[in-house]
Amino acid sequence: MAHIDYYFSVFSPWTYLAGLRLEDIAARHGAQIIYRPLDLLALFDRTGGTRPAARHPSRMDYRRQELDRWADRMGMKMVAQPTIYPPNPAPASYAIIAAQNSGAAPVGPLVHGILRALWADDRDISQDDVIRDILRDTGFDEALVTTGLFDGAITYEKNLDSAIVQGVFGAPFYIVRESDQRFWGQDRLDFLDAHLGTLA
Template structure:
C-alpha cells in the first residue's frame, strides 16, 4: 500500500484548486495520506522561493491569469483577491494536526479551510471560523484548543520534514515508498499514473 505525504498550506490557492482529487486517488489506489500543513512563507525562504507579495509584477500577473484559468477549468468558485489573504496559517494548521490525531475525514477539513479563504471570504485565523469549519467537517472544535502545544510542535516539525523531503511549495505530494515527488495540483494526473504502476 502506497503512502502519500501531502505538504500543504491552508491559504494556498493551488491547494484549494486541488479539491478532493488527492483523496479520490488515494481511494482508487488504496493509498493512505498524511496531511502535513506547513508555514509556506518559511518554506519559500528556506528553499530559495519568494513570497507572493515580493514577486515581480509579471509573475503576479501570470499567477492571476492561471488561477482564473484553473478555477474556470475546474468549475470552482474562486475570488482572486480574497478578503482575508494573507492570513496567519498556524491556527488552522493546528486544527488539521489535531484532527488527524483524532481521526476522521481530514481531507474534508483541509478543503473546508481552503474553501473558506478562496470562495467564502472567511478569516481562517479566527477562532469562531475555525470552530465552524471543524464542526462542518465532523470534528469537535475542542480538540484544536486542547492540542495547541502538540500542534505547534508538529507544525514546526512538518516544515523541517518538508525541506528534507525536497518540497518547496504547495501542494506538494511525496510517495514515501518511491520518493517520487509531485508539485502542484496540475500534477495529480502524474501521481495517478505513478500509483497505478506500483
C-alpha cells in the same frame, strides 16, 4: 499500501484548486494520506523561493490569470483577492494536525473546507470561530481549536523541517514514500495517479 506525504498551506490557492482529487486518487489505489500543513512563506525563505509580495508584477499578473483559468476549468468559485490575505495559517494548521491525530473523521474534507472558506467564501481562517464551524461541519470536535494547540504547534514546526529534508519547495506537494517520487502542484495529480497505478 502506498503512503503519500501531503505538504500544503492552508492559504495556498493552488492547494484549494486541488479540491478533493487527492483523496479520490488515494481511495482508488488504497493509499494512505499523511496531511502535513506547513509554513509556506518560511519554506520559500529556506529553499530559495520568493514570497509573492516580493515577486515582479508581471509574474503576479500571470499568476492571477492562471488561477482564473484553473478555477474555471475545475468549476470552482474563487475570490480574486480575499479580504484577509495572507491570513495567519497557524491556527487552522494546528486544528488540522489535531484532527488527524484524533482519527474522528476523514481529514480531506476539513482541509478543503478551510481552503474553501478562504478562497470561495472570503472568511478569515485565522479566527477560532471560523475554524470551529468547519471542524463541526466535517465531523470533528470543535474544541480541537484549543485542545490541539500544543501538539499542533510542535508538529507544524516539524513539518517544515521534514519538508526541507524531503525536497519540498512549494505547495501543494505530494511524495510517495515507497518510491520517493515527488509531485509539485495540483496540475500534477494525474501523474501521481498514474504512478500509484504502477505500485499495485
